[in-house]
Amino acid sequence: MSTLRFKMVEEASKRKPVCTEAPAKLTSAYFGSHVFNREKMRMYLSEETMKVVTDSVDKGLPITRDIANHVASGMKRWAMDMGATHYTHWFHPLTDGTAEKHDSFVDYDGNGGVIEKFEGKLLAQQEPDASSFPSGGIRNTFEARGYTAWDPSSPAFIIGDTLCIPTVFISYTGEALDYKAPLLKALSAVDKAATAVCRYFDPSVKRVFSYLGWEQEYFLIDEGLYAARPDLVMTGRTLMGHDSAKNQQLEDHYFGSIPSRVMAYMRDIEFEAYKLGIPLKTRHNEVAPNQFEFAPIYAETNLAVDQNLLIMSVMKKVARRHNFRVLLHEKPFKGVNGSGKHNNWSLGTDTGVGLYSPGKTPAENLQFITFLVNTLMAVHKHNALLKASVMTAQNAHRLGANEAPPAIISCFLGSQVSAVLDKLEKASAEEAIVMDTKKGLSLGIAHIPEVLLDNTDRNRTSPFAFTGNRFEFRAVGSSANCASAMIALNAAVARQLKEFKKTVDTRIAAGEAVSSAIFHVLQDYIKQSKAIRFDGNGYSDEWKAEAARRGLDCETSAPLSFDAYLKPESVAMFADTKVFSEKELEARNEVKWEIYTKKIQIEARVLGDLAMNHIIPVASRYQSILLDNVYKIGKLYDKEKAEKLSAQDCAIIETIAGHISFIKVNTDAMVEARKKANHIEDERAKAVAYHDTVAPYLESIRYHIDKLELIVDDQMWTLPKYRELLFTR
Numbered sequence: 117m118s119t120l121r122f123k124m125v126e127e128a129s130k131r132k133p134v135c136t137e138a139p140a141k142l143t144s145a146y147f148g149s150h151v152f153n154r155e156k157m158r159m160y161l162s163e164e165t166m167k168v169v170t171d172s173v174d175k176g177l178p179i180t181r182d183i184a185n186h187v188a189s190g191m192k193r194w195a196m197d198m199g200a201t202h203y204t205h206w207f208h209p210l211t212d213g214t215a216e217k218h219d220s221f222v223d224y225d226g227n228g229g230v231i232e233k234f235e236g237k238l239l240a241q242q243e244p245d246a247s248s249f250p251s252g253g254i255r256n257t258f259e260a261r262g263y264t265a266w267d268p269s270s271p272a273f274i275i276g277d278t279l280c281i282p283t284v285f286i287s288y289t290g291e292a293l294d295y296k297a298p299l300l301k302a303l304s305a306v307d308k309a310a311t312a313v314c315r316y317f318d319p320s321v322k323r324v325f326s327y328l329g330w331e332q333e334y335f336l337i338d339e340g341l342y343a344a345r346p347d348l349v350m351t352g353r354t355l356m357g358h359d360s361a362k363n364q365q366l367e368d369h370y371f372g373s374i375p376s377r378v379m380a381y382m383r384d385i386e387f388e389a390y391k392l393g394i395p396l397k398t399r400h401n402e403v404a405p406n407q408f409e410f411a412p413i414y415a416e417t418n419l420a421v422d423q424n425l426l427i428m429s430v431m432k433k434v435a436r437r438h439n440f441r442v443l444l445h446e447k448p449f450k451g452v453n454g455s456g457k458h459n460n461w462s463l464g465t466d467t468g469v470g471l472y473s474p475g476k477t478p479a480e481n482l483q484f485i486t487f488l489v490n491t492l493m494a495v496h497k498h499n500a501l502l503k504a505s506v507m508t509a510q511n512a513h514r515l516g517a518n519e520a521p522p523a524i525i526s527c528f529l530g531s532q533v534s535a536v537l538d539k540l541e542k543a544s545a546e547e548a549i550v551m552d553t554k555k556g557l558s559l560g561i562a563h564i565p566e567v568l569l570d571n572t573d574r575n576r577t578s579p580f581a582f583t584g585n586r587f588e589f590r591a592v593g594s595s596a597n598c599a600s601a602m603i604a605l606n607a608a609v610a611r612q613l614k615e616f617k618k619t620v621d622t623r624i625a626a627g628e629a630v631s632s633a634i635f636h637v638l639q640d641y642i643k644q645s646k647a648i649r650f651d652g653n654g655y656s657d658e659w660k661a662e663a664a665r666r667g668l669d670c671e672t673s674a675p676l677s678f679d680a681y682l683k684p685e686s687v688a689m690f691a692d693t694k695v696f697s698e699k700e701l702e703a704r705n706e707v708k709w710e711i712y713t714k715k716i717q718i719e720a721r722v723l724g725d726l727a728m729n730h731i732i733p734v735a736s737r738y739q740s741i742l743l744d745n746v747y748k749i750g751k752l753y754d755k756e757k758a759e760k761l762s763a764q765d766c767a768i769i770e771t772i773a774g775h776i777s778f779i780k781v782n783t784d785a786m787v788e789a790r791k792k793a794n795h796i797e798d799e800r801a802k803a804v805a806y807h808d809t810v811a812p813y814l815e816s817i818r819y820h821i822d823k824l825e826l827i828v829d830d831q832m833w834t835l836p837k838y839r840e841l842l843f844t845r
């Protein structure tokens with residue numbers, strides 16, 4: 117019956133690794149070959165233009181239209197030398213992913229022919245007809261045009277025949293319609309605020325950069341099997357499927373030897389990534405079967421975000437060459453781990469000091485403690501917002517399941533750093549800060565080891581963990597645009613550092629010594645932010661109760677968690693850092709609610725369809741075979757014997773009938789719930805209705821489908837099973 121499924125499995129298991137063009141050269145010989153980086157700028161731009169562009173990147177200075185013309189002309193020559201014929205403004209709309217509209221360089225030359233043309237105005241700005249991008253009502257379809265504007269801080273690159281220019285996407289009235297515009301604002305805010313604080317310690321600091329190293333987890337599924345699973349195709353996750361007998365319980369996949377077909381894929385990705393200047397460093401098997409990870413060397417946050425978006429799109433394209441499909445969904449399979457994207461985040465100065473690295477000098481250590489404690493304060497104040505920044509319909513499956521961080525944001529510091537803070541909390545200023553004539557300022561009370569042994573006390577259950585020289589924000593989802601989390605985090609820290617500076621300055625103005633003022637404010641902060649520190653098991657029920665007592669946000673409903681963006685403290689924080697206006701926050705929440713509703717709506721429709729036209733027909737066909745059997749037994753044997761012989765079949769028939777009836781009744785009820793929710797006008801209320809009244813059916817219906825999968829003849833089951841999806845490669 118289900119010959120298609122078996123054919124797919126057979127084909128998948130026979131597939132050989134696809135060998136693609138192997139780079140004959142060393143990586144360093146072609147790294148960044150497709151990026152308009154400084155090396156290319158030097159070749160294609162005049163010295164003067166080059167200087168303005170690099171100053172713009174390094175010092176955040178503006179670029180004039182005249183200079184943009186020069187850059188455009190150099191960029192075009194480079195792109196054409198590379199064989200490019202088209203260009204596009206590449207931007208991050210509020211859907212996760214990127215958008216691009218390609219235009220050819222070709223234009224009339226005025227003499228009946230055509231020439232390749234690309235002017236500064238085309239580089240600097242474009243007006244895509246963007247009425248179909250989500251905007252949360254900022255821009256109704258009558259004022260459809262937003263515009264994209266060049267971001268010189270992220271270099272242009274070439275994919276295939278197209279020059280891609282990273283841009284921001286804003287409405288005509290100036291509101292951000294994307295992730296990049298607010299990200300750049302948040303990075304600028306944290307730069308300003310952190311630089312001001314750094315100057316207490318080193319007046320020569322001119323800039324502070326935010327750094328991000330993402331760890332991208334993903335699943336690879338054979339494309340034949342993928343195509344035979346409409347739920348994967350339509351929603352990115354399996355809406356049904358019983359656990360396979362073996363999944364990840366033997367812990368034999370994590371860091372195991374990489375399967376050769378997957379290895380060929382990874383090498384191909386690395387080849388593409390290196391051409392695009394993405395410094396992939398780590399590749400390995402993840403915990404779940406067929407789950408893997410890539411991580412690059414960390415980079416400045418704006419660039420790192422672009423590189424992550426780029427690699428996600430490259431991963432999808434390259435997968436097709438290898439007859440794979442890549443799943444970036446946060447929870448494609450029930451019962452095995454989902455995928456996240458740990459955001460390793462830190463701040464560092466233009467003088468080369470990592471602000472979360474315990475220093476070599478005692479003054480650097482006070483600076484380290486200053487940034488650490490202010491970060492704790494920011495995360496404490498905005499824990500609900502940080503959670504909202506990573507919450508989506510997909511990631512909600514992961515947060516709170518016992519595999520990823522819980523849906524409560526807390527900070528893990530490890531025993532060494534915790535001990536330092538505990539000591540500082542109780543110390544007097546005289547004890548803590550010693551003036552050492554040779555070394556200057558000294559943290560007398562707390563000696564901080566220069567190298568923290570981060571690997572010795574790791575805590576995988578913590579959503580926001582200090583790991584020796586950085587924080588690891590682990591709650592970010594695998595398909596997410598990292599910018600969402602990075603906007604919230606950098607803006608919150610910026611605001612906190614500003615407040616810190618203000619409080620310290622007030623004390624200094626009142627006559628207190630700088631180090632003593634810093635110390636007293638930090639001591640106060642250590643006390644205030646205690647509730648966010650938690651080194652224990654984040655999966656335990658005790659922690660959930662304890663976190664609620666501590667006043668941390670424990671909301672698990674995705675649509676309700678978005679409310680955190682509109683709380684007065686969030687609105688004030690975003691206004692003060694100039695990252696978002698209240699109007700923008702409202703509009704973006706509309707988009708979040710709308711996307712949530714649509715995702716659940718699609719899942720409910722797909723599940724309903726599959727239940728009615730795959731599952732029930734197959735189950736009742738099998739049931740009818742059993743009925744036939746029982747009937748024939750009844751014809752052949754006397755009543756007593758027949759009853760005995762057909763007892764098992766009869767039991768299965770009844771079980772099947774029970775499941776079918778549940779599935780049918782609840783699918784109908786789910787349709788009704790959807791209809792009712794669809795009448796709601798308000799986006800928030802609609803999303804809440806989808807969460808509360810539609811989503812629960814996805815689970816309950818699935819339960820009965822999965823039970824049927826266990827009973828129904830394997831030959832008849834049409835959908836590839838977990839053991840096939842997860843173990844064929």
Ligand code: ADP
Nearest residue numbers: 327328329330411412413414460461462585586
């Ligand atoms: P893990 O042990 O957590 O799995 P990985 O080596 O897989 O770590 O990834 C760690 C990521 O953190 C890498 O992208 C790495 O470049 C990045 N990273 C290291 N140091 C910093 C830092 N100071 N700031 C930001 N990211 C960093």
Ligand code: MG
Nearest residue numbers: 331398409411
């Ligand atoms: Mg890792």
